[in-house]
Amino acid sequence: MTAMVALFVLSFGIVLASVTADPDMLQDVCVADLTSAVKVNGFTCKENFTADDFFFDGLAKPGLTNNTLGSLVTGANVEKIPGLNTLGVSLSRIDYAPGGLNPPHTHPRATEIIFVLEGQLDVGFITTANVLVSKTINKGEIFVFPRGLVHFQKNNGKVPAAVIAAFNSQLPGTQSIAATLFAATPPVPDHVLTKAFQVGTKEVEKIKSRLAPKK
Amino acid sequence: MTAMVALFVLSFGIVLASVTADPDMLQDVCVADLTSAVKVNGFTCKENFTADDFFFDGLAKPGLTNNTLGSLVTGANVEKIPGLNTLGVSLSRIDYAPGGLNPPHTHPRATEIIFVLEGQLDVGFITTANVLVSKTINKGEIFVFPRGLVHFQKNNGKVPAAVIAAFNSQLPGTQSIAATLFAATPPVPDHVLTKAFQVGTKEVEKIKSRLAPKK
Amino acid sequence: MTAMVALFVLSFGIVLASVTADPDMLQDVCVADLTSAVKVNGFTCKENFTADDFFFDGLAKPGLTNNTLGSLVTGANVEKIPGLNTLGVSLSRIDYAPGGLNPPHTHPRATEIIFVLEGQLDVGFITTANVLVSKTINKGEIFVFPRGLVHFQKNNGKVPAAVIAAFNSQLPGTQSIAATLFAATPPVPDHVLTKAFQVGTKEVEKIKSRLAPKK
Amino acid sequence: MTAMVALFVLSFGIVLASVTADPDMLQDVCVADLTSAVKVNGFTCKENFTADDFFFDGLAKPGLTNNTLGSLVTGANVEKIPGLNTLGVSLSRIDYAPGGLNPPHTHPRATEIIFVLEGQLDVGFITTANVLVSKTINKGEIFVFPRGLVHFQKNNGKVPAAVIAAFNSQLPGTQSIAATLFAATPPVPDHVLTKAFQVGTKEVEKIKSRLAPKK
Amino acid sequence: MTAMVALFVLSFGIVLASVTADPDMLQDVCVADLTSAVKVNGFTCKENFTADDFFFDGLAKPGLTNNTLGSLVTGANVEKIPGLNTLGVSLSRIDYAPGGLNPPHTHPRATEIIFVLEGQLDVGFITTANVLVSKTINKGEIFVFPRGLVHFQKNNGKVPAAVIAAFNSQLPGTQSIAATLFAATPPVPDHVLTKAFQVGTKEVEKIKSRLAPKK
Amino acid sequence: MTAMVALFVLSFGIVLASVTADPDMLQDVCVADLTSAVKVNGFTCKENFTADDFFFDGLAKPGLTNNTLGSLVTGANVEKIPGLNTLGVSLSRIDYAPGGLNPPHTHPRATEIIFVLEGQLDVGFITTANVLVSKTINKGEIFVFPRGLVHFQKNNGKVPAAVIAAFNSQLPGTQSIAATLFAATPPVPDHVLTKAFQVGTKEVEKIKSRLAPKK
Structure with missing residues (x-):
């Protein structure tokens, strides 16, 4: 609720060019505009923000682990x-x-x-x-x-x-090694993997089939 | 225990100039030598390290909160x-x-x-x-x-x-605002604080006395 | 020869497109486009610039000090x-x-x-x-x-x-401590300030009233 | 030879505190003292240097490729x-x-x-x-x-x-994936690798044996 | 060709929200959109890319050296x-x-x-x-x-x-010293160059004429 | 308790203008130890410091301009x-x-x-x-x-x-262009300068003699 008030003051301030919402704020923070058509290193900044832009509740509950890797x-x-x-x-x-x-x-x-x-x-x-x-x-x-x-x-x-x-x-960013090598699209050629791991095509194909993304 | 083995191999490797312990390692990490006489921005690096240098158990239990601030x-x-x-x-x-x-x-x-x-x-x-x-x-x-x-x-x-x-x-680093202004050593002069907070010397001295480090 | 042609075009462009700014220049400098609708960390760059973009005369005279802080x-x-x-x-x-x-x-x-x-x-x-x-x-x-x-x-x-x-x-950026704590909008709650400075609500309200932005 | 002259002048200059060899130089460059007992992020700097510190001839001839990977x-x-x-x-x-x-x-x-x-x-x-x-x-x-x-x-x-x-x-730095996973010391446990690559211990052991450092 | 396949999968993946083409990719790379109207420090990023964005064949042949400098x-x-x-x-x-x-x-x-x-x-x-x-x-x-x-x-x-x-x-970026001083547009004033090089206007004008861009 | 002792020594030290900062401080600042035998990028840090390490009075008076360049x-x-x-x-x-x-x-x-x-x-x-x-x-x-x-x-x-x-x-750092090219030690070869400035050896030697460091 406090945050909503903050936003209100913020918007209001911009209209009035008052002190509480001058462009300085964009220099303290640059809240990502995740929908901008302009892509830069990172993200462009939104005009306005609320406390919710600094908040997340998605880690509160355990994730589901009933997958191959557990x-x-x-x-x-x-x-x-x-x-x-x-x-x-x-x-x-x-x-x-x-x-x-x-x-x-x-x-x-x-x-x-x-x-x-x-x-x-x-x-x-x-x-x-x-x-x-x-x-x-x-x-x-x-x-x-x-x-x-x-x-x-x-x-x-x-x-x-x-x-x-x-x-x-x-x-x-995360680069999961086994998937990177054996489940990329298009696939990393077998001849690269057999030489790298010193095994035959059969073993490489076996790993590839097991790590293939599930349909 | 694994770490001890790692360290052993490491030292051994250095003697033999083998692959497992060449100076490259200091480029992956620069484990702080907290006791070095040479002070740099951050810390100088130790010659050897173990897994324990990347481990800490001091946050496992709640800290004591029976102080003024709770x-x-x-x-x-x-x-x-x-x-x-x-x-x-x-x-x-x-x-x-x-x-x-x-x-x-x-x-x-x-x-x-x-x-x-x-x-x-x-x-x-x-x-x-x-x-x-x-x-x-x-x-x-x-x-x-x-x-x-x-x-x-x-x-x-x-x-x-x-x-x-x-x-x-x-x-x-942490700069706690009230203590920074009212409990620094030597003290921030009263005339700076009375003007900054627009109160009298009496109020400033009151805050200073309450925030003074406990003997 | 390619270089000579490039230079010719460059000079030509400079003369006609006046102020002086082919795209190469944007790599030496990125003069802020203060009016761009696209907000990034810092500012986007203007297409063209002049020497006046690197000049300012606003510090030549003393600022007015007839305010509360002097x-x-x-x-x-x-x-x-x-x-x-x-x-x-x-x-x-x-x-x-x-x-x-x-x-x-x-x-x-x-x-x-x-x-x-x-x-x-x-x-x-x-x-x-x-x-x-x-x-x-x-x-x-x-x-x-x-x-x-x-x-x-x-x-x-x-x-x-x-x-x-x-x-x-x-x-x-500047974060003026007294104003940050006692004159923010919405206000920092009294119970935060009384505990931080170890004084009563009365003293906190007194400071807040004195530091309130002038209407 | 030119470099030798440069060094001479440099050393001479230091003794005389003349302009050509003042400590400023260490700010243009910080030539690594590869033998220093003090380890920092990167390397400490040598007192003196020659042109040879900026030179290397070790890439002039092809490296030997008669190894497993070719x-x-x-x-x-x-x-x-x-x-x-x-x-x-x-x-x-x-x-x-x-x-x-x-x-x-x-x-x-x-x-x-x-x-x-x-x-x-x-x-x-x-x-x-x-x-x-x-x-x-x-x-x-x-x-x-x-x-x-x-x-x-x-x-x-x-x-x-x-x-x-x-x-x-x-x-x-280089982290060669197959060797990192299958030839580290001490070894990455089989149960990590079988689960990551979704194969059996037999296949993992086979790769480990083939990638083991040659004695 | 491989790259084309990659791009296809990429676009396809976005439609299906599948793992192979989420927005994460723009964080591994930010391929320059050289034609964007929005100018930033460096370049804004293209939406899609192919292997050709990481490839160049323009250094394969010797450049022509039949110019003044050789x-x-x-x-x-x-x-x-x-x-x-x-x-x-x-x-x-x-x-x-x-x-x-x-x-x-x-x-x-x-x-x-x-x-x-x-x-x-x-x-x-x-x-x-x-x-x-x-x-x-x-x-x-x-x-x-x-x-x-x-x-x-x-x-x-x-x-x-x-x-x-x-x-x-x-x-x-490259700042070629002689051209910077003697062939800039507009020209660096003669009185700066005569004093810097301690020669007369005649010598300065001579160098300027020889380094002037060819028409 | 250690902290209290440190603080006490600290207060004492400042009053006497002595030297006394505890190791925490080295993280806010890393005051250069200009005399250290260990050279790093920048400087190693002194153990202790005073306000004078952040002070300088050497710009108060005009510098002497009775030299060639004025x-x-x-x-x-x-x-x-x-x-x-x-x-x-x-x-x-x-x-x-x-x-x-x-x-x-x-x-x-x-x-x-x-x-x-x-x-x-x-x-x-x-x-x-x-x-x-x-x-x-x-x-x-x-x-x-x-x-x-x-x-x-x-x-x-x-x-x-x-x-x-x-x-x-x-x-x-400062690289004064004319002196860099015409007064370096050892000298930049004449054949580099004549080609760069498109003048003869005579003109180059003239500039070199005029820019030579005064004995």
Whole structure:
């Protein structure tokens, strides 16, 4: 309700050119205009905003984990929270069924730091020198995955687990390694994958068929 | 334990100049050497590291809120997690007693995004055009405080509240407004404060005495 | 030869399309189109520009200081000098009557460095460790206020004073602390302010009434 | 030889505090002191330097491609060219035998742009939306691999191929996907890989054995 | 052709809201819309793209060097390769006739690193302490010109020479010193140049006439 | 408790103008340790600092202009004000005799904005498209020179002139064009200069002799 009042004053101010709503405000924030026809690096800014542009309730409930991997990532980035535009930070919630895996992936644009809401996870990242840095973490504990490095989390416990993940990017991006290589469209050629993984076409085709997007 | 193995391999690798531990690793991460005599912007890097440098368990339990303000901020920044050095992100946990306030403050170096772990909070930030943008948020909900702007959270509920806060800085810094002006050492002169707040010396001295650090 | 042709066309264009701005130029500079309907972080760029886009004469005369605080800040930022867009620097002139105060404030996006044009000033900033760093400075002297920290200047002399202030931002923004907390719209709730400053509602209301924008 | 003269003048100048060699120079460049005991993000700077710190001849000859993948990457980064420290750019030469593959990999810290010196290559990158963007390129042609995305090059021709690759990082880092997942030390657990690739332990162990570092 | 398929899938995916083509893609890349009426720092982004936006064949053949200086720079920057927008890197090819000179110039926005394709070059840069750092380099060798500093290359050999130059900017810009001072439009006043170079108007006019753009 | 002790020492120190800041402070500021043996990009940080590290009085008086060019630049950068380290801003004062010239030069690392303290100046910059953007400015007026572009100021008036110049760099660097090309050590070869300026060796040698550093 306070926010609505704020918006009212804001709009009113613009009409009157009063102090409370001068263009300065667009310099404190640049709330994403997600529907603009003009595309820029990030997003263009909306003229007006309310407190709701800085709010999101989509992480309040656990995500559904009844999929092949037994995990689900729910984003709270600039696409959901327009006020994050230009501000360089975002969150995700990740839920894991028992045995669930958030498979090896990278975020091209961010470091990730996770806080365990529930359960226990085996987590790790691999450096460019091919060293695995891993740890078992429990409820309330924190782990860091440095920018750009391949990392994963697995719930080897018997109960569901969940984390809040924070990123220093408004839209960190995710490149899930197995899907990137074996389920891209158009497909990465078999001869690239057989040579990269040193296996035969048969094994490559097997993985491709299993990772193919469900119809 | 895995991390110990990693470290062993790492050291071993250095001796043999093998692939697993070449200097490249210092380029993926620059784990803070918190005890170095050489001070730089951020921290210098340690020679070796383990998974524990990317881990922290200090936010697992609620902080004590039996203080004047009824709130406590517990940091999980580079000073606690050396692996965060150069990575540009950190967390905090904030606990609030019923009626507790995290008083108006700024973070000179970061935007903040909070996720409510427990309870309900009235939160807000003020733009440089002096517009208050505020909202009541509940468990599982998210709110954003743009970089550098004054903001606060208050628990107007009847039960404790808690949030996880994420920042896009390894050490965001906090400047608590009332304490900055009325409890600095040496003190900000009365004549600055009486003129800024348009009150008399008596009122200024009253606030100073109440905000003075406890002996 | 291609280069010669390019240059010819360029010169031709300059003569006829006058002011001087082929598309190459937009890469050296991006002169703000202050009237564009498209809002981005900063400003979109104008097609053409002249030397006047890099010029401003609004700081030549002292600002009027016959107000409550006895000081006036006159900006020379991207809103006044469109050529500053994307260039990351701006100036202000600040005038102070005898006894005048530029009250405690922050610039969320810049460090400030001042050069005293006239008179004498008592200046200071407060660190996040609540240490006041202060000094008396005279005509021709310089002082630095680090990015994001609360700072102030007061003319305790008997004659007017003035400074030129430089910022490493095209639009540094200013958050004046007392007005932010006691004169925002909608107002910051009394219960936040009484708890933050440890005073009663009466004192808070008194400050609010004195800092209220004049009708 | 000219460089030697330059150095002489430089050292001489320092002793005399003359204009030609004042500390300003360290601000134009910060030539890496690769042997310093103090580790920072990047490298500390050497006191003196010569033209050789900005020179490298290690890409003049083709690299040996008689390995499993039929390709070899030779770096010309800050570890080989100390003068690149803080300057944000580097090169590599990549040689490919007929049939040779530079397998799918990421550079956590850089975009890559290649220029084909010899031969023909099939190249591609995959976006985070799992779209393969690919092309066949020939001698003298250029292709771009955006920052952080998985990409590869394969020589499907009958003669050797070679490229010069440029990066906007002094040390872009390389994370070769297959080796990262199947040849890390300590190993990524089988249960992570079987779930990620949806195959059995047998297939995972087979890939691990084939990608294991040669003794 | 592959790219066309990719584009088709992309468009198709958008209609179906499927995973392969969500708006995320614009965050991996922001392919320049070179024809947009909206001008921003860099370029706005196109809605769709193909592999050709990341490809260029304009450096495959030597540039014509039958001009006064005996050299030609051919750019492969964002104006030629729209996919480079926001990615921070670009290439050029420079060809030199025997005796040819790429005259002293600066790149305001980039460091340059060159790889010699053919021939031999005498190259150098001058620091702000006025120290010339120079070297003779041959086919396959590399040299670095730090950001913003004046530098040049001269072919003192008897055969043509050529280099590939890489820059850490999508459009580094070039300010050729002699032309900047003696062939600008409108002209730099003679009294500035006579005083700067400590020569008479006659010498200045002579240089101006020789460097004047050919009609 | 440690914090209380730190604060006490701190207060004591400030009163005595001694030196005493706790490590937290180093995150707000990183005051340059100008004498450290460890060289980094910028400077390492001092353990302790006082208000004097943010103060400078060296621009209070006009610089001596009785030199060949009739102008003098006096810097107020990180080398003079250690507190500017990492803060990204600095000032200079430039004095001009009647007829005095600050000759064409670039700042590789900063945009410059000037405020005229006294007199009148003819100022200009040249874009990479070789367009001169120029203006006559008077006392109290402002002009901007975009980052990296060649620019100059000339006092064509009959009385002395002076400006305060601000830069968005703690040490912007200056490359004075004529001296860079004609007075470097070792010298830029005549054959480079004759070709670049299209004049004979005689003219080049004449300029070199006139610009040679005075013994």
